[in-house]
Amino acid sequence: MVRHLEKEDNFGDWYLDIVEKANLSDKRYPIKGMNVWTPYGWKAMRNIDHFIRKELDATRHDEVCFPLMIPETEFKKEKDHIKGFDSEVYWVTHAGVNELDVRLVLRPTSETAMYPMFALWVRSHQDLPLKVYQIVNTFRYETKQTRAFMRVREIHFFESHTCHVSEEDAQRQIEEDVEILSKIAKRLCLPYFLSVRTDWDKFPGAYYTVGIDTVMPNGKSLQIGSIHHYRTNFSEPYEITYEDENGEHKHAHQTTYGMSERLLGAIIGIHSDDKGLIMPPDIAPFQAVIIPILSKDNGPLVTEAARALEAKLSEYGIRVKLDDRDARPGSKYYDWEIKGVPLRLELGGRDIENKVVTFARRDTGEKGTIEIENIGQGVELILRMISSSLLEKAQASQLSKLQEIDSLDEIPEGKVLRLGWCGCEECGHKFEDSFDLKILGNPYAKKEGYAGKCIICGKDTGMSVLAARTM
């Protein structure tokens, strides 16, 4: 048996090892940071996309698909935006043998592709709210070290864009986005926390940005998405206006919400262990794998029963795989553990006699039997238990990594810190630079107040922020 790297020792190497062994993505493509989605990885990603679509459709967002390329002239209309992306976009300069008159950018995100069209689509208050989304690949010329799913140059991306009559209505959209996120994250068994980013860290062109972060086992934070309120910062340069009920022309207020394949990176990082992946049941390409346990005399009988079991589960709606390869059961267990299939079903002669299937949970190793008669309901129930237990465990782990500090003398390693901050940029930068930590921002849900001192200058403050090392 190959020895796996250990998650606790060296998270970074362990992560890459898991991605490779489970064959989720192939990084040998001849452009660095542009990886190939293998069948297994792509199935998982498409399952994630499915839940994104489900929640967005249910909240009356319309799916669209905008062109990949954006003319330089459109791209440069909002000045902060282009400053933010100038150093990390790909430029198309030639087509065939011709040099293009206007250079084209590969979308790093689609504000500047969509907003010239929104200016045509939005005429009256009756056209609002306009709520659209797309699931496409985006492109960023990363100069930092790339890492599968977490930092890549071609990024599988979800983005929703909305236009509203007022700042308040746009704010309600942000709240809807937070609701949508909570539903998707539950399916993915993914804990997270929301922070209002500092002014120097908000999205280029945004009024404010809510960062969606989660914590990796090494205590570093990983941003898995963001939600932005733009006010009229884009609708002014792009002239997205509507006629209100009194015939007055006003600029629309806009929001966006984006998440990427980092969701899959976060799932791998949080749930897997030294044996391999652990796939949350809702996104697992295969939710259960059937391993027939053959003996000398019962081969045909067991094989037939295993096929019937596969058909029954499949009809019930379970994504099931029958592993009937000519190999020892032990080696099959090993393979599917690496792949993270949540539930293993073993079927041998004695199981058939007893009218049961023996199961083993990937997450806990727990074993037991399920009656064949109720196999669909039984498997569904255990999968639901696995989901709950993965989420609870991950939430507890996240909580254990949050720590409040009130002095710079005792900064713990591998934690997300909560600390008082006066809010001034000077103190913020001083803190970030001195400790190689990033201020993630002020917690978005401000239910509990804070009364403390700025950890840098000592001034009394009612504001606390979260800070962490980042992936």
Place this chain on the structure above:
Amino acid sequence: MVRHLEKEDNFGDWYLDIVEKANLSDKRYPIKGMNVWTPYGWKAMRNIDHFIRKELDATRHDEVCFPLMIPETEFKKEKDHIKGFDSEVYWVTHAGVNELDVRLVLRPTSETAMYPMFALWVRSHQDLPLKVYQIVNTFRYETKQTRAFMRVREIHFFESHTCHVSEEDAQRQIEEDVEILSKIAKRLCLPYFLSVRTDWDKFPGAYYTVGIDTVMPNGKSLQIGSIHHYRTNFSEPYEITYEDENGEHKHAHQTTYGMSERLLGAIIGIHSDDKGLIMPPDIAPFQAVIIPILSKDNGPLVTEAARALEAKLSEYGIRVKLDDRDARPGSKYYDWEIKGVPLRLELGGRDIENKVVTFARRDTGEKGTIEIENIGQGVELILRMISSSLLEKAQASQLSKLQEIDSLDEIPEGKVLRLGWCGCEECGHKFEDSFDLKILGNPYAKKEGYAGKCIICGKDTGMSVLAARTM
């Protein structure tokens, strides 16, 4: 009422008018030939993709997603291929402020992206057949006049790629592709015919190419896809080899199969009429629309019954839309006729009394009633009848546009011609150039023999070809 353009008078303008009025795509995006997929058009395209995925998954193809960009060095490995695409690819030359060392091509198709990886993936005969597909956008710098769905510069595209142990096994794949096509086309109510393309018209690098064509109402042919046998033309330069059972290293034989958003263009062209679109039920974003017919006293009653009807149909699995806008029924009829919803359901006070729903078919205008008690089955049945009838009508129309000719003196307009050809390139070019017709190729299914003379040189020949003007 706005007067619609008429299909028979001027197919080209009629087509663009329909696309715009039904709001399937917005061509006002600031790059010519790159259109925005609107919610309605994208829903229809995703339904088409659904049937492609279904058939490909059922034949054990694995879905993957390869990077968009291809290094120039990889792109140029197969010499015919690059010659075929040299004048129509987009080049990425800069990233951020840097000029790239190796220029990158935006995929016009993915042979040269996939095959360096196939060389790593395929080692032994046990890895074969390798069958993968992806649904992505591809890019071609069209210099001809662009037209929504039919000729665009960003193309929504399906492509499958396979590797086999032998030419025969690759040939069996071509036959499977033909089977898959027949199943997909049936869902789309799309007649088509298959021709083995001439040598000068085959895919760059292919051993042979089967063109999938359909006929537009103006008698021009539209290529909606193609299937290619590559033999070892790509596996040699890309070094895709496997070890056979005797330990010998051999080159894999390869095939590809591709179709694009032209499928949607063909559907619009074939099925729609002067009132607007007619969507085949399987791909219609809405299969049925409910129009409540309110009178002064029965408003709440009818509205409530219409909502119940919507819920019942939706639960049954019908994609249904309740149009409860505050507008006259006649204006609603008009809107949904343009959008091509296959079935209109009207519900008024008398219908409720009689426990029925009044229906009107979009394709034939036929009206009748369905009992509310069996509304799900009733609607399903009528949708299936509409599908069959759309396909039959389209097949009859295609057949009426095929005509055999045996002399150059009487070349009819608006037809797909069948004619004898000796097979020599000189005669072929002479025919194409003299009559502005394209030789589509030799019918793929060679069940009926042919005995005639080459229409150009008069030599006896056993080969006939199809020829047509092309869209």
